[in-house]
Amino acid sequence: MNDPARAAANDIAVGRMLASEPQLVGIEPAVDVVPGMTPQTILTSGAPLEWSAYTGGQRRAVLFGAVYEGLARDIDEADRLIRDGKIHVRSTQDHSCIGSVAGIFSASMPVVIVEDTAHGHKAFCSLYEGPSRLKLNYGAYDDNVRDALNWLRDSLAPLLSAAIEISGPIPLKPLMARGLRMGDELHSRNTAATILFAREINKSLLELYAGGRQTEVLAAFDFLYENEYSFLRLGMAAAKVMADAAHGVDGSSLVTAMAISCQDFAIRVSGLGDTWFRGPHPTLEGRFFDGFTDEDTEWIGGESCVTEVVGLGGFAQVCAPTLQAYQGGNYATMQRTNDEMYRICVRENDQFLLPPFGFRGAPTGIDIFKVLDTGITPAIDGGLAGKDGGQIGAGILRPPIDCFAKAAAAHEEMKSTP
Structure with missing residues (x-):
C-alpha cells in the first residue's frame, strides 16, 4: 500500500543508514567501554529474555561465561548466583553490543569499538575465537576454549589496540565495499575483507615488531592468516552503527535490527521505539558438515544477521559464488534469491556495489510493509x-513472516492513535 508519509520517513531512515561512517577506533576490555557493563554482568544475543527462558546451548554459554570470568566455580554455582541476582544476564542489544551466535560478553573480554563518525x-x-569448531559462543567450554579466550584477552587484543593507536582510526566501509568486489558478501564469507584489514594494520604491527614485540606480532600474523572470519566481528559492529543510525525515525517502517535467541527470531523497527516483535525461528536451506x-541442530542465538539489515550477507550473496561449497545450493539460485531482496527494500546502496549485477547497489533498507505485500522474507x-x-x-x-506482520499491525495502530 502506498503511504507518502511513511515513504518519506523511510527515505530519511535509509539516508541516515547510508550516511553512516563506521571506523574502528580501539579494542578494550568490555567493562571499560561497554555502556552499563559491570564485573558481574554477562551479555548474550537476542531480544531480552528472563533467565528461566534461556535453554540449551545458549544457557550453557552464559553459565560457562560466568565460570570463565571467575564469577563462579562451576555452572551449578553460576546458575544459583544468576537466580539469586548476584550475576546479571542481559541482552547485548541493551548495551550497544552485537553478538555472534550466543554472543557471550563478560567484563574482561576484549571488544572492538566501532564509532560512527x-x-x-x-x-x-x-x-573471533579462533579455528576450533568448539567455541564459547557455540555453548562449549574446555581447557582449549579457555586458553583461546585468554590469548585473545592477554595477547592479541592489547597488540591490536597498540597497533590502532599507531595507525589511528581505520575506516571500515571502504574495506567492506572492496571486499564485495573481491568475492565476499561480508557475512558467511569474509576472506577478502580479513586480508584487506590485515594489510591495513600490517605497517603498525611491523612497528611493534621492530619495537621488541616479535613473538606477539608473529602470532597475530598467524591468527589473521588462519582465521578468515576475523573481519566478521568488525563488519558486525560496523553494520550495527549503520543500522542504529536509521533507528528512531517517526513513521518509518524500516527494519533496524534482527536477532535470534534460543526461543525466537525478533526484529526492531525504526519508528516503533525499542519494542521487539518476535516470531518463530527461521527455516534453513543449506548443508550439514x-x-x-x-537431529544435531540447536538454536542458541545470533545477531550477525545485522549484516543483512544494511544490505550485506544474503542481500549481497551474488558476490560470493564460492559459498556454494560451504552452504550448498547453486549460483543461479543465489542470483535469484539476491534479486528478490530488491523487492523488500527501499533503496539501492551506492557504496556497496554488486559486480555480478553490473555494479548495481545492494538492496538496502528492509521495509516491513514490502515484506507483507510480497510475502518475501529476508534471506x-x-x-x-x-x-x-x-x-x-x-x-x-x-524467518517466517509472523514478526513482520506483528510489527506492521503495531505501525498501523500507532498511526491511527490520536
Missing part, C-alpha cells in the same frame, strides 16, 4: 549450531 554513536563486538544431520546467510557446542553446517535462513 557521522552520527557519534558506537557499537561493540567480541573478537560431514557426520551431522538435522540470511548463516551458520548452524550443534548440540555438542560447535558449528555443524551453514545455509540460508528464512
Whole structure:
C-alpha cells in the first residue's frame, strides 16, 4: 500500500543508514567501554529474555561465561548466583553490543569499538575465537576454549589496540565495499575483507615488531592468516552503527535490527521505539558438515544477521559464488534469491556495489510493509549450531513472516492513535 508519509520517513531512515561512517577506533576490555557493563554482568544475543527462558546451548554459554570470568566455580554455582541476582544476564542489544551466535560478553573480554563518525554513536563486538569448531559462543567450554579466550584477552587484543593507536582510526566501509568486489558478501564469507584489514594494520604491527614485540606480532600474523572470519566481528559492529543510525525515525517502517535467541527470531523497527516483535525461528536451506544431520541442530542465538539489515550477507550473496561449497545450493539460485531482496527494500546502496549485477547497489533498507505485500522474507546467510557446542553446517535462513506482520499491525495502530 502506498503511504507518502511513511515513504518519506523511510527515505530519511535509509539516508541516515547510508550516511553512516563506521571506523574502528580501539579494542578494550568490555567493562571499560561497554555502556552499563559491570564485573558481574554477562551479555548474550537476542531480544531480552528472563533467565528461566534461556535453554540449551545458549544457557550453557552464559553459565560457562560466568565460570570463565571467575564469577563462579562451576555452572551449578553460576546458575544459583544468576537466580539469586548476584550475576546479571542481559541482552547485548541493551548495551550497544552485537553478538555472534550466543554472543557471550563478560567484563574482561576484549571488544572492538566501532564509532560512527557521522552520527557519534558506537557499537561493540567480541573478537573471533579462533579455528576450533568448539567455541564459547557455540555453548562449549574446555581447557582449549579457555586458553583461546585468554590469548585473545592477554595477547592479541592489547597488540591490536597498540597497533590502532599507531595507525589511528581505520575506516571500515571502504574495506567492506572492496571486499564485495573481491568475492565476499561480508557475512558467511569474509576472506577478502580479513586480508584487506590485515594489510591495513600490517605497517603498525611491523612497528611493534621492530619495537621488541616479535613473538606477539608473529602470532597475530598467524591468527589473521588462519582465521578468515576475523573481519566478521568488525563488519558486525560496523553494520550495527549503520543500522542504529536509521533507528528512531517517526513513521518509518524500516527494519533496524534482527536477532535470534534460543526461543525466537525478533526484529526492531525504526519508528516503533525499542519494542521487539518476535516470531518463530527461521527455516534453513543449506548443508550439514560431514557426520551431522538435522537431529544435531540447536538454536542458541545470533545477531550477525545485522549484516543483512544494511544490505550485506544474503542481500549481497551474488558476490560470493564460492559459498556454494560451504552452504550448498547453486549460483543461479543465489542470483535469484539476491534479486528478490530488491523487492523488500527501499533503496539501492551506492557504496556497496554488486559486480555480478553490473555494479548495481545492494538492496538496502528492509521495509516491513514490502515484506507483507510480497510475502518475501529476508534471506540470511548463516551458520548452524550443534548440540555438542560447535558449528555443524551453514545455509540460508528464512524467518517466517509472523514478526513482520506483528510489527506492521503495531505501525498501523500507532498511526491511527490520536
